[in-house]
Amino acid sequence: TALAKPFTYVNARFGTVCTFPDQIFTERMPEPENGDGLEWHSADGASVACYGSYNALDDTPKSIVENEKASPDPGEKVTYGKAGKNWA
Numbered sequence: 457t458a459l460a461k462p463f464t465y466v467n468a469r470f471g472t473v474c475t476f477p478d479q480i481f482t483e484r485m486p487e488p489e490n491g492d493g494l495e496w497h498s499a500d501g502a503s504v505a506c507y508g509s510y511n512a513l514d515d516t517p518k519s520i521v522e523n524e525k526a527s528p529d530p531g532e533k534v535t536y537g538k539a540g541k542n543w544a
Contacts, residue, residue, distance in 0.1 A: 467493050470508025472543075517544035 460477030467473075469491040481496035481504050493507020515523070517539035525534045537544070 465494060465506050467491075467506065467508050472506060472508040474504070474506035476504050476506075517542065520544040 460479040462475050463478030464473060464475045470493075472493060476496070478496070481498050481502070483497040483499075485495040485497065487494055492509060493505060495503055495505040495507075497503045521537035521539045521544045525537055528534045
């Protein structure tokens with residue numbers, strides 16, 4: 457079985473870096489005007505988003521992931537989240 461080729465996106469505004477299989481997430485959404493990141497969709501409706509933001513509320517990476525899972529945007533369902541020492 458062949459593995460999907462990894463693609464690495466680097467956000468110019470925040471320096472956020474994400475690597476994911478671009479053979480699966482093929483539909484790139486338009487870049488937002490504020491340049492905070494991008495989102496890609498797959499043919500089966502899954503999506504991956506990579507963005508940065510200012511931490512105005514001084515949240516921890518773990519609490520950011522927990523909040524995203526607990527209160528997704530309308531029509532969204534968060535099925536995966538990961539947090540490190542200084543990223544979520």
